[in-house]
Amino acid sequence: MLLQEIFKKYSTEAKSKAAFKALRDEQGVVCKKCGNNTHYWKSDKDKYQCKKCEFRTGLRNGTVMEASKLPYQYWMIAMSLVTATKKSFSTMEIQRQLGHKRYEPIWLMMQKIRMSMGNRDDNYQLGGFVEIDEGFFEGQQEKEKDDDKKDKYQAYQNKGKRQVKVLVAASTQPSSKLHKNKSKPKTVVKFIKMKVLDAITKEGINYEVKKHINPQSQAITDGRRVYSDLKNILKGHQSIICEDKKEVSKLFPWVHIAISNAKKMCLGVHHSINKAYMQNYLNEFCYKFNRRYYGAKLLERLLIAAVQKPWYG
Numbered sequence: 001m002l003l004q005e006i007f008k009k010y011s012t013e014a015k016s017k018a019a020f021k022a023l024r025d026e027q028g029v030v031c032k033k034c035g036n037n038t039h040y041w042k043s044d045k046d047k048y049q050c051k052k053c054e055f056r057t058g059l060r061n062g063t064v065m066e067a068s069k070l071p072y073q074y075w076m077i078a079m080s081l082v083t084a085t086k087k088s089f090s091t092m093e094i095q096r097q098l099g100h101k102r103y104e105p106i107w108l109m110m111q112k113i114r115m116s117m118g119n120r121d122d123n124y125q126l127g128g129f130v131e132i133d134e135g136f137f138e139g140q141q142e143k144e145k146d147d148d149k150k151d152k153y154q155a156y157q158n159k160g161k162r163q164v165k166v167l168v169a170a171s172t173q174p175s176s177k178l179h180k181n182k183s184k185p186k187t188v189v190k191f192i193k194m195k196v197l198d199a200i201t202k203e204g205i206n207y208e209v210k211k212h213i214n215p216q217s218q219a220i221t222d223g224r225r226v227y228s229d230l231k232n233i234l235k236g237h238q239s240i241i242c243e244d245k246k247e248v249s250k251l252f253p254w255v256h257i258a259i260s261n262a263k264k265m266c267l268g269v270h271h272s273i274n275k276a277y278m279q280n281y282l283n284e285f286c287y288k289f290n291r292r293y294y295g296a297k298l299l300e301r302l303l304i305a306a307v308q309k310p311w312y313g
């Protein structure tokens, strides 16, 4: 959708709210109290009323918009903008496009949209052949209490910059095309996942792998000990010991391409991401990458993800 089409489609609050309600009606509302899924619409109250137990569900309840006081129009436009390009929009740019005075509510809205993208992708596990490696992203971190004790020079050196450790996995399949160019990967990538780790430990990696990779998969990693349990968790694990760094990136081409593109997004659009929110930005990157062939359907899918399930769980 072109930007002018987005602003035309959601040109008023009434149009935006109607579009959101139509989407909720289509996806169905489930009563929180009794689990029934048939409701009356109480237009005077802006609520659905359960046909069985009369419990009322607000139009925003149980969706990404729950507890938000921002207009429906903002949400619909923001979700349209997020899916309109392969690149990302900065919060500042979205705030400017919406003409809203305060930065914080727009920032929070964008974080929630990115969380709902992550929740949706968490419904799926990677399968088949999976490349696994780590990436190091530059992030900011709240000043730690210890920092006050350090000398000024060291505090300056540390100035809140932290490397954020990210586990990156890419499912691939052999390429049917023969490339003359030998540096091109011999596989094609299907789906990717990126998960922020507190530290690179065996336990942390095992946890994420169990959660996000199908046990029938075949993994390929470098030879470090942190990956030594994967042979017990997955059907197959190929561990490659390689001294030459250039060779390593040839062995795991897709995780490295994904890391480099995600870094470009983080540095180019969203400067200085706080470590605590890095996962949300990676969610957006992975969500859009995993649906790169959806075209105009991407917005529809995001809207469904945003109304179907609470963004927080």
Ligand SMILES: [Zn+2]
Pocket: 031, 032, 033, 034, 035, 036, 050, 051, 052, 053, 054, 055
């Ligand atoms: Zn009910």
